[in-house]
Amino acid sequence: MSKVKLEQLLAAENEQLQKLKEIVHKAIEEEKLLSDKLLEFEDRNPPFVSRLADKVAGFGGSWKFIIAFALIMFLWIVINVYLISKPFDPFPFILLNLLLSTLAALQAPIILMSQNRKEEKDRQRAINDYMINLKAEIEVRNLHGKLDLLMTEQMQTLFEIQKTQVELMEDIKSLVKIKPGKDNTAINKL
Secondary structure, rough: OOOHHHHHHHHHHHHHHHHHHHHHHHHHHHHHHHHHHHHOOOOOOOOOOHHHHHHHHHHHHHHHHHHHHHHHHHHHHHHHHHHHOOOOOOOOOHHHHHHHHHHHHHHHHHHHHHHHHHHHHHHHHHHHHHHHHHHHHHHHHHHHHHHHHHHHHHHHHHHHHHHHHHHHHHHHHHHHHOOOOOOOOHHHOO
16 A cells, blocks of 8 residues: 555656646747847848948047047148148138038938937837846746645645655554553654
8 A cells, every 4th residue: 555655656746847847848948939039129230321320420429530520620720820821711711611510410410310220229128128027027927826836736745745654653553562561652652
């Protein structure tokens, strides 16, 4: 009787381990699916104009641009005021103002295009973060449910093991012969 009972308990424990293994494999597959979906939104090869807008915006907002532009303006003014007897752009520097206005008029929309593209990327990242957080919340809930299920099954198995142990103790107690007049306190405790 006890051998069959122990084999049943071991089989039940093995079944629980198989369930746990399946749960882990399923969770790993679901994680792969989510990461694949997130990679779909990545813009790996943006169009040429988008890459150009990013580079122009990157250069236009850098110290290299500011220093180079200040140096060009300084040279323009020095050449027209001090180095040339008949300047191509005299003192009010109307041509320089025209070039500056043209540069600003061209640079502003390019920077805005780049910012819009980056804003779209940020929006997509926020959506991806939301999806990941939602997935994590669902996974935590699932894990709580799975842990509760495993604990319930484990408790049932432990109760069955305890019941079997009590039965075995009773069998041992019945097999031990109690002799009258001897100190049997250790045996009576069984």
